[in-house]
Amino acid sequence: MESKITTENHMVGLSQEPKEENRNTPFTYGQPEKVNSNSWRFRNSVQLGIFLLTLGIGIQFFIYVLQASSAGAIEVSRPPGVEGFLPIGALLGWKLFLTTGVWDDVHPAAMVILGFAGLISLFLRKSFCGWFCPVGTLSEWLWKLGKKLFRKNYQVPKWLDFPLRSMKYLILGFFIWSILSMGRSAILDFLHSPYYKISDVKMLFFFTRMSTTSAIVLFVLLTSSLMVRNSWCRYLCPYGALMGLFSFISPTRILRNSKTCIQCKSCAEVCPYHLPVNRKEHIRSSECNGCMDCVSVCPVENTLELKTKWFNRQIWSPLKLGMVIVGLFIGLVYAAEITGHWKSSVSEYEFRVRLQDIDSSKYSHPGGRVQTPPRP
Numbered sequence: 001m002e003s004k005i006t007t008e009n010h011m012v013g014l015s016q017e018p019k020e021e022n023r024n025t026p027f028t029y030g031q032p033e034k035v036n037s038n039s040w041r042f043r044n045s046v047q048l049g050i051f052l053l054t055l056g057i058g059i060q061f062f063i064y065v066l067q068a069s070s071a072g073a074i075e076v077s078r079p080p081g082v083e084g085f086l087p088i089g090a091l092l093g094w095k096l097f098l099t100t101g102v103w104d105d106v107h108p109a110a111m112v113i114l115g116f117a118g119l120i121s122l123f124l125r126k127s128f129c130g131w132f133c134p135v136g137t138l139s140e141w142l143w144k145l146g147k148k149l150f151r152k153n154y155q156v157p158k159w160l161d162f163p164l165r166s167m168k169y170l171i172l173g174f175f176i177w178s179i180l181s182m183g184r185s186a187i188l189d190f191l192h193s194p195y196y197k198i199s200d201v202k203m204l205f206f207f208t209r210m211s212t213t214s215a216i217v218l219f220v221l222l223t224s225s226l227m228v229r230n231s232w233c234r235y236l237c238p239y240g241a242l243m244g245l246f247s248f249i250s251p252t253r254i255l256r257n258s259k260t261c262i263q264c265k266s267c268a269e270v271c272p273y274h275l276p277v278n279r280k281e282h283i284r285s286s287e288c289n290g291c292m293d294c295v296s297v298c299p300v301e302n303t304l305e306l307k308t309k310w311f312n313r314q315i316w317s318p319l320k321l322g323m324v325i326v327g328l329f330i331g332l333v334y335a336a337e338i339t340g341h342w343k344s345s346v347s348e349y350e351f352r353v354r355l356q357d358i359d360s361s362k363y364s365h366p367g368g369r370v371q372t373p374p375r376p
Helices: 038-069 080-085 087-100 108-123 127-132 134-150 158-180 184-191 199-208 212-227 231-235 238-248 266-270 293-297 318-338 348-356
Strands: 252-256 304-308
Touching: 038 080, 038 127, 038 134, 038 199, 038 318, 038 348, 080 087, 080 108, 080 199, 087 108, 087 158, 087 184, 108 127, 108 238, 108 318, 127 134, 127 238, 127 318, 134 212, 134 231, 158 231, 158 238, 212 231, 266 293, 293 304
Parallel strands: none
Antiparallel strands: 252 304
């Protein structure tokens, strides 16, 4: 049996009363078939792979810090990928690079990862959030788990949803304003400060030395993610807000053929951001994360498609989109590594010296300076 319903063979029959504006829309007999294609499962496989990779990077970095804290030999290398969790430093690094041509050598991988996220969001919607981001993946797993536990997810009322969605842009705006107000010398001072050189360890300590307040906040966020779809991503994530701004001008978007749409509403129901896909000719919303779940569940062939305006024909499927995203990431990381733009300039010796003194006041803020002790 074909997974898609062709409009040629299903032009009659009523399963529900059509809305006035769609009274000429064809309907299928009974409930439209739900699609469970291999391509749709491919996105979940990509998410799982990236999540496990991120988890492995975190474990490797934890072991590296433990070994660097001791007097013994360090038997694992510091994984540059951990810098993906330093987006503020990456933004500062990009401002410095775009204004002076100087590439941050302290945490260069942070710039590569942010650049990758912005690039695919600019050309392929907010697909970094829907396909790649491990926090987005965890958020998606939580609301799906919540749906199984509570048999539904809760949707925030429209009058409250918009102001809540604005919060992530306000947070992003604060960071951008702070970064734009910093001059070249201030950025260089921060990027070469003792604090920033050891900021990846500070980020690790947030989880390994979590305060009671942080634990409570994290618990609230996790609980809300169980009940509301992508609550962190939708309302609070400034990283996602930045990707949303890129995706808003993306040449790629979901298009709906209103002539063949049967108004089954499967697309709107499966959308993780509650976008009215069944009512729009095209989706321009910055909330669209390019997951293509709406395309996968659409029972009518060639009714919902992800298209790029420069191409006259349909070129995107979930499989192709996922391969392009993963392939681009691998290519950028490889190019950055062979050109010396991936690994940190902070040596193992300097890292060890700074780690011994990390709890002192000079590492509590980026304003302090400390000279690396001479090698014995």
